[in-house]
Amino acid sequence: SAVISQKPSRDICQRGTSLTIQCQVDSQVTMMFWYRQQPGQSLTLIATANQGSEATYESGFVIDKFPISRPNLTFSTLTVSNMSPEDSSIYLCSVVTYTLNTEAFFGQGTRLTVV
Amino acid sequence: RKEVEQDPGPFNVPEGATVAFNCTYSNSASQSFFWYRQDCRKEPKLLMSVYSSGNEDGRFTAQLNRASQYISLLIRDSKLSDSATYLCVVRGNNDMRFGAGTRLTVKP
Numbered sequence: 001s002a003v004i005s006q007k008p009s010r011d012i013c014q015r016g017t018s019l020t021i022q023c024q025v026d027s028q029v030t031m032m033f034w035y036r037q038q039p040g041q042s043l044t045l046i047a048t049a050n051q052g053s054e055a056t057y058e059s060g061f062v063i064d065k066f067p068i069s070r071p072n073l074t075f076s077t078l079t080v081s082n083m084s085p086e087d088s089s090i091y092l093c094s095v096v097t098y099t100l101n102t103e104a105f106f107g108q109g110t111r112l113t114v115v
Numbered sequence: 116r117k118e119v120e121q122d123p124g125p126f127n128v129p130e131g132a133t134v135a136f137n138c139t140y141s142n143s144a145s146q147s148f149f150w151y152r153q154d155c156r157k158e159p160k161l162l163m164s165v166y167s168s169g170n171e172d173g174r175f176t177a178q179l180n181r182a183s184q185y186i187s188l189l190i191r192d193s194k195l196s197d198s199a200t201y202l203c204v205v206r207g208n209n210d211m212r213f214g215a216g217t218r219l220t221v222k223p
Binding site for chain 2: 045048106
């Protein structure tokens with residue numbers, strides 16, 4: 001299994017500012033993902049964080065709005081840029097390994113409120 | 116069409132009832148399948164993996180039909196503590212896709 005530390009656990013931010021969320025894993029994993037979960041909704045994949053290269057973004061998400069870094073196998077950051085109230089959501093880091101049938105492990109999530 | 120589709124419910128059932136959740140996926144190359152449980156204000160956690168031969172874990176039975184691209188979860192003798200949202204999850208080579216989740220409430 002993998003233990004994930006995600007910080008901050010929550011934040012209240014002013015519109016127009018940016019917030020960087022950190023995800024630290026206790027072991028080397030090969031795939032890291034960032035999800036968003038809006039109130040009452042399921043998880044939506046934002047992007048796959050790739051080590052040492054640009055993240056792979058899903059339709060509807062762009063690098064300028066959600067820049068992602070992954071400098072090594074155990075750490076990644078997601079920045080929510082130029083925030084608006086519509087960005088209020090829970091953001092979740094998730095990791096899996098290349099081994100098939102291995103489940104995804106999740107960080108505790110970051111509850112973001114933009115005012 | 117969504118890649119993973121679930122009936123969102125909600126399902127409201129009495130204690131002891133049997134309840135079934137269904138899920139379909141669109142990518143025939145998907146490789147692994149899971150059911151996750153998410154409690155309110157918590158992150159999703161693995162309930163069980165789903166294998167081609169079907170698998171059972173206590174009161175929970177999961178089945179996979181690759182030909183129909185269909186996954187199911189059966190909960191027998193439901194408990195109050197089973198109340199949660201159940202997420203169907205499909206893994207490809209490089210991603211994990213979640214269904215919208217089915218909300219279950221078990222009532223006394």
